[in-house]
Amino acid sequence: MTINTYLVGELAAHRRGSVIADILPIELLADTDGLPDSGSLLMFGQNWQKLTSEQQNNFRDWLALPGRQLLLIPPFKDGLISSNLDWQVQLQSESLMGDGLAASLCDEVKYGFEAITCQFERSLGHSWQDGSLNTLFFKQHATSGQFAVTSLPLWSLTCLDEVATVNEWFEALFNFAGIAKVSEQDSASEKEQLILQDAHHVLLCCAYGKSFELGTQLIERVKRLALFTVNDESLINALTDIETHQLFANGSLSQLGEDTLMASPYKLYADELKRMTP
Secondary structure: OOOOEEEEHHHHHOHHHHHHHOOOOEEEEOOOOOOOOOEEEEEEHHHHHHOOHHHHHHHHHHOOOOOEEEEEEOOOOOEEOOOOOOOEEEEOOOOOOOOOHHHHHHHHOOEEEEOOOOEOOHHHOOEOOOOOEOEEEEOOOOOOOEEEEEOOOOOOHHHHHOHHHHHHHHHHHHHHHOOOOOOHHHHHOHHHOOOOOHHHHHHHHHHOOOOOOOHHHHHHHHHHHOOOOOOHHHHHHHHHHHHHOOOEEOOEEOHHHHHHHHOOOOHHHHHHHHOOOO
16 A cells, blocks of 8 residues: 655654655655645654644644554653543653564653543554553544554664564554545545534434434433533534534434444443443
8 A cells, every 4th residue: 555654744854754754755854835746744742842832733734634643652751642532651660571563662762641631552562561562553533544653663773673563553554534535525525524522522422322312312311410511512512513414313323323433432431431321
């Protein structure tokens, strides 16, 4: 599979970017005002953490469509990685053991992650043998691109001896970003893509496994459970959104709505809420 891969920010001019260029077919992206139609953007984590909220939101908007990935690689700054997620990064001092590419790079890893709202794939070596994570990603919904981070130094000289393994790891991670839309109709509808916010996720979770005569009864259930801090106006607008985009229809989640929820990091919350009283 050919993945259009771009080095962004400081990485584009750094010697570590040159190492990556010997492993993956890359292009340099000097101007982030014009992001590509699809592909994977690679950026230093600390570079991302320095961006303003407006700059980060530009990338998040870009990730609304499938076939798009932003992958952050070391180094990072200690603390919060992204304002819209609970991901934390800190220096890693313990010795680690992993599988696949992680096994080759474990002695060079300097960072560890803590996260609740995230996705990862154990079979691809995204977790260490102690259960902690070296790679994680987040998708707003089933048909969006993905925001991903890894503590594996893909710029390591060790990777030059593991070119095939690095490419397999990279492609397997990118597969979760989905297939890029290519038709003119899809391109024209990009602005119509629903970006799921907290209120949307709350409604999807509370609707999972339930049925309602009226959509407003779903909002009443959210308020009755009293587990979420979302105001009435946001819930009403979010209900309109999920009905308009056919995630919620005829009083329950549609197949698209359920697929979107199951592909999100909120599946565990939805399973728990499903067991609660109506």
